[in-house]
Amino acid sequence: MSRQAQAQAGQWRRLPMIENPKLRWGLVVGLATYLLLALASVEVNWARVAEGASRGLNFLAAFTRPDFVSRQGDITAGILESLTMTLTSTVIGVALSIPVGLGAARNIAPWPIYYACRGIITVSRTFQEIIIAILFVVMFGFGPLAGMITLAFATIGFMAKLLAEDIEDLDWRQVEAIRATGANWWQTMNHAVQPQVMPRLIGLSMYRLDINFRESAVIGIVGAGGIGATLNTSISRYEYDTSAAILLIIIAIVLLCEYSSSHIRRWTQ
Amino acid sequence: MLTLSQVTKRYPTGDRALTDIDLTLPRGQVMALIGPSGAGKSTLIRCVNRLVEPTSGSIRLEDTELTRLSGSALRRARRSMAMIFQEYALVDRLTVMENVLSGRLGYVGFWRSFLRRYPREDIAEAFRLLDRVGLPHALDKRADALSGGQRQRVGIARALIQSPSLLLVDEPTASLDPKTSRQIMRLIRELCTERNLAAIINIHDVALAQQFADRIVGLRAGKIVFDGSPQALDAETLTTIYGEEEWDTRVSEDETQHEPEHGIAPSPRLALATGGAS
Ligand SMILES: Nc1ncnc2c1ncn2[C@@H]1O[C@H](COP(=O)(O)OP(=O)(O)O)[C@@H](O)[C@H]1O
Ligand SMILES: [Mg+2]
Numbered sequence: 001m002s003r004q005a006q007a008q009a010g011q012w013r014r015l016p017m018i019e020n021p022k023l024r025w026g027l028v029v030g031l032a033t034y035l036l037l038a039l040a041s042v043e044v045n046w047a048r049v050a051e052g053a054s055r056g057l058n059f060l061a062a063f064t065r066p067d068f069v070s071r072q073g074d075i076t077a078g079i080l081e082s083l084t085m086t087l088t089s090t091v092i093g094v095a096l097s098i099p100v101g102l103g104a105a106r107n108i109a110p111w112p113i114y115y116a117c118r119g120i121i122t123v124s125r126t127f128q129e130i131i132i133a134i135l136f137v138v139m140f141g142f143g144p145l146a147g148m149i150t151l152a153f154a155t156i157g158f159m160a161k162l163l164a165e166d167i168e169d170l171d172w173r174q175v176e177a178i179r180a181t182g183a184n185w186w187q188t189m190n191h192a193v194q195p196q197v198m199p200r201l202i203g204l205s206m207y208r209l210d211i212n213f214r215e216s217a218v219i220g221i222v223g224a225g226g227i228g229a230t231l232n233t234s235i236s237r238y239e240y241d242t243s244a245a246i247l248l249i250i251i252a253i254v255l256l257c258e259y260s261s262s263h264i265r266r267w268t269q
Numbered sequence: 270m271l272t273l274s275q276v277t278k279r280y281p282t283g284d285r286a287l288t289d290i291d292l293t294l295p296r297g298q299v300m301a302l303i304g305p306s307g308a309g310k311s312t313l314i315r316c317v318n319r320l321v322e323p324t325s326g327s328i329r330l331e332d333t334e335l336t337r338l339s340g341s342a343l344r345r346a347r348r349s350m351a352m353i354f355q356e357y358a359l360v361d362r363l364t365v366m367e368n369v370l371s372g373r374l375g376y377v378g379f380w381r382s383f384l385r386r387y388p389r390e391d392i393a394e395a396f397r398l399l400d401r402v403g404l405p406h407a408l409d410k411r412a413d414a415l416s417g418g419q420r421q422r423v424g425i426a427r428a429l430i431q432s433p434s435l436l437l438v439d440e441p442t443a444s445l446d447p448k449t450s451r452q453i454m455r456l457i458r459e460l461c462t463e464r465n466l467a468a469i470i471n472i473h474d475v476a477l478a479q480q481f482a483d484r485i486v487g488l489r490a491g492k493i494v495f496d497g498s499p500q501a502l503d504a505e506t507l508t509t510i511y512g513e514e515e516w517d518t519r520v521s522e523d524e525t526q527h528e529p530e531h532g533i534a535p536s537p538r539l540a541l542a543t544g545g546a547s
């Protein structure tokens with residue numbers, strides 16, 4: 001019976017995504033088999049798990065008695081360093097991402113500049129922060145300078161890509177209207193493009209500030225300074241109550257960032 | 270004042286939007302450009318201010334050959350031909366005053382415009398124009414807080430502050446209700462007369478075109494098929510411009526308005542449609 005005749009009799013199902021039933025079921029069975037085999041191939045050392053579980057529990061138990069005091073100096077220094085890294089890298093990264101983002105928008109940039117800026121974005125986004133951090137630690141030595149450059153570099157790729165996408169979605173009529181008055185390129189950017197992308201740019205910068213703070217805790221582990229370095233030291237010394245204190249502070253700061261950034265984003269709309 | 274000769278536009282997609290257009294517009298004349306959608310009306314006025322590049326032909330404004338300009342010479346030429354858009358094309362997140370003053374961008378430098386430090390006489394003129402179009406109270410409102418008719422008034426003020434000699438108007442009333450449409454057309458007409466501006470007005474509404482224009486040009490499939498006074502436009506010429514249709518508009522409008530009143534009984538066309546599907 002044709003689908004139209006069936007529908008007339010009140011019978012209708014949406015078309016399956018893969019039309020051929022053999023292929024469809026073959027894919028399902030194949031995937032399930034692969035998943036089972038893959039799980040079976042992972043070796044589990046149960047003795048090690050049992051041993052590790054108690055250590056893990058120790059770590060979790062530390063959260064009931066976080067120790068903010070005995071390493072207070074190190075924690076404060078680490079947090080301040082992380083915040084400094086976060087703020088400077090975000091400001092530098094956002095400032096640099098604006099020209100790159102303008103250049104990477106297909107509708108306003110000439111081809112050679114477009115490809116160059118897309119290249120910068122791809123390089124910046126290909127490597128995870130940790131890998132970049134290791135490179136910069138090798139280049140600039142241990143400490144927050146390497147961390148700051150790492151985060152700024154990662155910020156460029158993130159911001160420029162999203163900014164370029166936003167520019168490509170512009171309401172082009174507004175741009176044409178400004179161009180038709182005899183405005184030059186910079187005036188067109190300032191009068192037609194900037195008003196349209198500004199709220200998103202501010203929102204993304206706040207979001208990136210948030211990400212950069214969390215990343216600053218991670219890249220500290222490979223020696224790029226900040227609270228991550230303090231955390232790493234405390235874990236390797238089995239001072240889990242200090243680690244717990246540091247983690248709680250990180251959570252608090254992230255929550256604070258989250259709160260204020262959603263406020264600011266609402267205000268810019 | 271404006272002369273188009275042998276203007277042709279072919280889009281990269283292959284659409285031949287304009288073919289060998291010859292047109293002369295004297296100073297102060299208000300010309301309505303009518304024709305079906307896709308006839309090339311927007312393309313024509315956009316070729317004049319080079320938002321669209323004509324493929325061949327020549328366009329002269331006073332003594333300037335527009336088709337060969339580039340860079341700052343083009344920007345200088347654009348100052349004297351102001352454009353008014355169908356969807357108003359105001360910058361939504363700027364205030365009304367910023368939108369009006371953006372009409373001066375071709376005259377002021379980047380830093381002045383960036384800091385919004387326009388010359389005193391520009392600001393005074395912007396306010397005078399806002400007052401003229403009936404929106405003196407709206408100067409600090411954001412453009413997206415205005416109604417359609419108010420936005421178009423701001424669009425008109427933005428165009429006039431350019432102190433143009435030519436207005437390029439692309440379907441100024443297509444998004445407005447009938448009453449506002451008339452008010453906007455009347456305003457444009459009055460301002461053209463006051464300032465002795467020439468204008469090309471693309472418009473769908475033949476009755477409005479006849480009422481407010483000095484001259485009507487009909488465009489069909491990229492060619493001029495009518496050029497004459499509003500009185501010379503009759504059912505026969507409308508058929509050459511738009512194709513076969515019953516042109517006594519009142520009768521056909523009555524028909525369409527009465528259709529819903531047949532109510533429960535399905536109209537013949539509807540009955541046919543359901544019959545065909547089963
Ligand atoms: N940007 C464009 N790219 C390709 N074809 C276009 C473009 N703009 C318009 N056209 C084509 O050119 C023809 C004329 O369009 P347009 O000037 O917008 O007509 P009108 O304003 O009279 O409705 C149409 O066939 C349309 O499809
Ligand atoms: Mg059009």
